[in-house]
Amino acid sequence: MVAQHAAWSSRFAFIMAAVGSAVGLGNVWKFPYMAGSGGGAAFVLVYLGCVLLVGVPILVAELMLGRRGGRDPVSTMATLGAQHSGSAAWGLVGGAGVVTALFVLSFYSVIAGWALAYVPKALLGGFAGADGAATQATFGALLGNPLALLGWHTAFMAMTVFVVAGGVRGGVERASTWLMPALFAMLLVLVGYGMVAGDFARGAAYLLQPDFSKIDGGVVLAAAGQAFFSLSIGLGTMLAYGSYLPAGVSIPRTSVVIALCDTACAVLAGLAVFPIVFAFGLDPSEGPGLVFVTLPVAFGQMPAGALFGAVFFALLVVAALTSAVSLLEPVVAWGTGRHGGSRGAWCLGVGTVAWALGFLTIFSFNLWAEVRPLGGERTVFDWIDYLTSSVMLPLGGVLLALFAGWLLPREVAAAEFGADDAALFRVWRFLVRVVAPLSVVGVLLDRLL
Ligand code: TRP
Numbered sequence: 001m002v003a004q005h006a007a008w009s010s011r012f013a014f015i016m017a018a019v020g021s022a023v024g025l026g027n028v029w030k031f032p033y034m035a036g037s038g039g040g041a042a043f044v045l046v047y048l049g050c051v052l053l054v055g056v057p058i059l060v061a062e063l064m065l066g067r068r069g070g071r072d073p074v075s076t077m078a079t080l081g082a083q084h085s086g087s088a089a090w091g092l093v094g095g096a097g098v099v100t101a102l103f104v105l106s107f108y109s110v111i112a113g114w115a116l117a118y119v120p121k122a123l124l125g126g127f128a129g130a131d132g133a134a135t136q137a138t139f140g141a142l143l144g145n146p147l148a149l150l151g152w153h154t155a156f157m158a159m160t161v162f163v164v165a166g167g168v169r170g171g172v173e174r175a176s177t178w179l180m181p182a183l184f185a186m187l188l189v190l191v192g193y194g195m196v197a198g199d200f201a202r203g204a205a206y207l208l209q210p211d212f213s214k215i216d217g218g219v220v221l222a223a224a225g226q227a228f229f230s231l232s233i234g235l236g237t238m239l240a241y242g243s244y245l246p247a248g249v250s251i252p253r254t255s256v257v258i259a260l261c262d263t264a265c266a267v268l269a270g271l272a273v274f275p276i277v278f279a280f281g282l283d284p285s286e287g288p289g290l291v292f293v294t295l296p297v298a299f300g301q302m303p304a305g306a307l308f309g310a311v312f313f314a315l316l317v318v319a320a321l322t323s324a325v326s327l328l329e330p331v332v333a334w335g336t337g338r339h340g341g342s343r344g345a346w347c348l349g350v351g352t353v354a355w356a357l358g359f360l361t362i363f364s365f366n367l368w369a370e371v372r373p374l375g376g377e378r379t380v381f382d383w384i385d386y387l388t389s390s391v392m393l394p395l396g397g398v399l400l401a402l403f404a405g406w407l408l409p410r411e412v413a414a415a416e417f418g419a420d421d422a423a424l425f426r427v428w429r430f431l432v433r434v435v436a437p438l439s440v441v442g443v444l445l446d447r448l449l
Contacts, residue, residue, distance in 0.1 A: 017322070019258055020323065025316070040206040042219060047226055055231045063241070063242035065404055067245045070243050097392075112321070113151075115317050115320060116155060117148065130297060198276045364379045364381035410429075
């Protein structure tokens with residue numbers, strides 16, 4: 001049985017959906033603060049290396065296995081496992097992905113809620129004339145109010161459930177065909193603003209001139225985790241999307257397009273944020289609040305900034321929505337595919353679980369701000385983020401790479417890859433068989449032992 005929905009109507013619709021999944025808070029919210037905490041350009045360089053040598057090959061592997069299996073992530077891996085390795089236990093990789101997706105969605109929705117909260121705030125002139133201290137106070141007030149966070153989180157999760165359940169999916173994807181380029185254009189304008197009003201030279205140097213002494217195991221693992229997170233790989237999103245992928249679409253070409261769009265957005269977001277950081281005396285290693293305290297300074301100073309800021313955060317919410325949809329999708333596909341029942345009921349049930357898990361993130365920024373489980377530096381949110389992005393996604397991704405590289409018969413992989421470029425296929429196969437597994441397992445062991 002093929003999954004219950006229609007395949008993507010066209011190659012273009014599929015690419016838009018996959019780019020929509022990849023581009024989201026990971027680019028605009030997470031990448032700048034991870035780069036800022038990881039020492040700037042050293043992080044960026046390692047990140048780019050991870051995208052190219054590990055991320056794109058695994059993206060290809062995940063789409064390939066998804067299209068080959070044609071079902072929900074768990075059934076796809078169980079079936080392919082039974083077929084090519086004699087063990088349906090590979091379904092566990094899909095199962096681990098389902099659990100990981102729930103946790104990622106739980107905090108993703110809370111952060112998207114911050115962006116949602118900033119739409120009316122910007123529109124009502126909340127940032128007018130603000131400097132760094134003022135935007136920090138505004139953001140601190142939002143974080144300090146668990147009820148407000150809960151309200152915005154609930155609103156965003158409801159939107160996600162509605163889109164996945166309500167069959168307006170196609171509409172959202174069609175709309176984002178315009179809205180995503182609009183977000184991209186907004187980022188360009190913000191970079192332009194940074195050139196005029198920010199300390200662009202310092203911001204760009206911070207992001208692009210690596211100080212190699214800053215690279216250590218921690219930076220490499222963080223950058224690798226960010227590459228998985230940003231490309232939406234390692235938990236089955238792309239397995240689920242691949243299962244709806246029409247046969248004629250070139251997987252390697254699609255993967256390159258996804259990675260290019262995704263990386264361009266992340267770098268632009270960084271170039272928008274850091275000139276403001278340095279011009280207004282903010283801290284590059286501010287952490288998860290970084291974009292929410294820097295960009296409002298720009299909106300507060302530029303002409304028509306109230307409108308511009310509101311539109312920017314609204315577009316960010318849309319970008320987050322197309323990503324959140326892709327986190328809910330594999331879980332719902334697993335539910336309906338494995339256990340039956342209606343799509344709507346599964347969406348509501350899964351959304352409710354992820355919503356409840358979101359409390360852990362909400363409280364991490366107020367009631368539990370001082371709580372450090374297991375000692376050390378990490379809050380509850382930091383642990384969820386670390387265990388999902390830096391541990392589960394890389395592990396899931398590597399297992400998928402190993403499966404596609406070693407167990408999937410060469411001819412099958414070659415047929416899915418598309419026969420037009422034999423040399424490229426050989427490079428891909430070497431990367432998923434050897435380079436990706438060794439490098440990821442290497443950094444994980446280095447950090448965890
Ligand atoms: N890539 C998205 C972002 O950058 C988030 C996301 C969507 C994701 N689906 C995923 C992350 C699957 C990991 C796995 O905002």
